[in-house]
Amino acid sequence: MKLSRREKVAYGVGAIGKDMVYAFVSGFLFYYFNTVLGISATFIGIVFMGARIFDAFNDPFMGIVVEKTNSRFGKFRPWILIGSILNAVVLYFLFSMPTSLSGNPKLIYAAVVYLLWGITYTMMDIPYWSMIPAITDSGKDRESMSVIARSCAGVGFALPTALTLTLVTQLGADNKREGFRYLAIIIAVIFVIALTITASNVKERNRFQGETPTIKDMFRALVNNDQALIVVVSVVLFNASLYLTQQLALYFFQFDIGNEELYSVFGTVGGAAQILAMMCLPIIRKKFEMKLIFTGAIVTAICGYIFLFLLGTLNVTNLILLCLAALIIFIGFGLATVSTTIFLADSVDYGEWKSNQRNESVIFSLQTFVVKLSSAISVLLAGIGLDVIKLDVTAETQTEGTLLGLRLLMTILPLIGLSLAVYIFRKKYRLTESFLKTITKENKERFIMHREMRRMDKVLSEKEIDEILYHASYGVLSTIGEDGIPYGVPISFVHEGNRIYFHSAVEGHKLDNIQFNNKVSFCIVTDVETIPDQFNTKYMSVILFGTVSEVSEEGKTKVFNLFLEKFSHEFMESGKDYIKKAGKNARIFQIDIEHIKGKGKKG
Known part of the structure; x- marks a missing residue:
């Protein structure tokens, strides 16, 4: 200033x-x-x-x-x-x-x-x-x-x-x-x-x-x-x-x-x-x-x-x-x-x-x-x-x-x-x-995360935010690299408590960025419906900020099971067999949520 x-x-x-x-x-x-x-x-x-x-x-x-x-x-x-x-x-x-x-x-x-x-x-x-x-x-x-x-x-x-x-x-x-x-x-x-x-x-x-x-x-x-x-x-x-x-x-x-x-x-x-x-x-x-x-x-x-x-x-x-x-x-x-x-x-x-x-x-x-x-x-x-x-x-x-x-x-x-x-x-x-x-x-960083929404009538309740986190299939993870260039990538995820979990290959662009700076934002948009005659769009969205850390080997099984329950709950047993074979080629990360807010236009 x-x-x-x-x-x-x-x-x-x-x-x-x-x-x-x-x-x-x-x-x-x-x-x-x-x-x-x-x-x-x-x-x-x-x-x-x-x-x-x-x-x-x-x-x-x-x-x-x-x-x-x-x-x-x-x-x-x-x-x-x-x-x-x-x-x-x-x-x-x-x-x-x-x-x-x-x-x-x-x-x-x-x-x-x-x-x-x-x-x-x-x-x-x-x-x-x-x-x-x-x-x-x-x-x-x-x-x-x-x-x-x-x-x-x-x-x-x-x-x-x-x-x-x-x-x-x-x-x-x-x-x-x-x-x-x-x-x-x-x-x-x-x-x-x-x-x-x-x-x-x-x-x-x-x-x-x-x-x-x-x-x-x-x-x-x-x-x-x-x-x-x-x-x-x-x-x-x-x-x-x-x-x-x-x-x-x-x-x-x-x-x-x-x-x-x-x-x-x-x-x-x-x-x-x-x-x-x-x-x-x-x-x-x-x-x-x-x-x-x-x-x-x-x-x-x-x-x-x-x-x-x-x-x-x-x-x-x-x-x-x-x-x-x-x-x-x-x-x-x-x-x-x-x-x-x-x-x-x-x-x-x-x-x-x-x-x-x-x-x-x-x-x-x-x-x-x-x-x-x-x-x-x-x-x-x-x-x-x-x-x-x-x-x-x-x-x-x-x-x-x-x-x-x-x-x-x-x-x-x-x-x-x-x-x-x-x-x-x-x-x-x-x-x-x-x-x-x-x-x-x-x-x-906290000031950026806590900025008030301009349209307070679109703020979602905690219950609505939890519903989005539970049902949404994917979101966009945003990171920033050592070169200062932002990078957003869509990922599937699961949510439990105050954490978001996602899996990744053993190396890649987003992991390089996370290693440089583990502070990230994560955005989810659901229930999107355009309204042509009103020149508007219905939607529900959540954006959160947090820090990323890798889940230990002991904790990976629990998180894999959360993914199975959310995306393949009818195939739990075969899914567990698959994880035993392929899980060693994947890494699990968690986002500890520091601030979260939801916004939507419902009608």
Whole structure:
């Protein structure tokens, strides 16, 4: 499935808009609630974590809702538009708490509006990311789309990180409360425009879904997709590490360095490094497998944190050296972020291969949940940590112990998280490139086999199919050879259970083809009657797909007897004598039926 340049650009624009919102909320809402509104850091952390526990149920449910949507605009685009508009409205109220509120009403307002923001963001984010596996195939096409999306998301994330504090000061005329409110309005408008561009220009592709699953089936598919869960655990660990640094960096520059506006420089360097790393992935990809790239990315980030830890331990506050640490850390996170998007998309293919259900939205609901869960964990740790080290947001200076604790929170905890992430991933993730090629090939074959009939009124029942298989004398076996040329040959057959049996000479064209590729199709047509005056034909037909294997010597007698019962049942004894003489010059093969369907015009 090739995407046009227009579609790629439109999808990237959406990533910029939505990640501007996410960066604004995840990077500055904690700071806004804590330092501008004066809400306790521990309370904020608990509220954010509680909202994520709610998301543990809401996100997969939203994935299921999207999966079951079947509108004339598709299943993804309607939710992208609805979610972006609602989330933009909630974003405004999130940064526009009435000044009349205080005490418990203030806390309730903050908690409820933040919960609503998470719900409405999920409505947009799950269908957005779910489009990647739905509109691309695994391999270069998917990797290219993931790089575009994640690079643009990096741009969107970097913009608020670099400009928020400056714009808040300018828009609010030194009134941070008003500055945040005006900036929220600007970001909300950009957000809606960007996602409207995506929904208007990216065309949805129809993909085989198998039978429509129940909610229970989809939760089972989610739990049983072990590779998706491994990716999720790894992402939670390394994202929580990244977000913890981002949450505390603003406090670090304000209270340790003494200049909070330098945070913009730190964030800009980190954001630029992250985007550059994402854009370089296709080049790196030419020499290394994705699993190795991900491992190298995490190790790179670990090295950056070790460097940052040494700077903190030695009380080095030189901005150039701190930005160098940011450069190393965010290069690692840039590569890892794109990698995990690709891994999660690949796990959708794996889930289809394993369970015969392609649940993009359910699996990608994990990505939205994981990002928010990681953010919540980091905020909870940051909130409790800031209170434990006794950081006073109203004080102009902090104690040495407080500053040391701040540096340790920024380095040691992320190091632990990253080390666990790379260990779990290396040990449990097994979707190698060769395995993915096999999965993609088999999924495409299954898609061809399961294509729905255009005329559903002609579909035959299982009973009618069985009748045709029992009474028909012959069918056409279709194979393909090493030269790529298809070959169809009429053969007599018998049917028992989920298998078709046929006999053959010891060598021949069809056997050469079967040896090259044992996947075949078999077609039977019976009860054919032309209707000249109606320019039509009555018929009954069956087509099946399956794999061929040879029946062992021990099983040949049973199959020969099935042929006698079907074609020569009045001459069983003489037939058995004939088989004893001629059977050694024949080979018996079976087709294990993987999919079968019937079609007919009865009257």
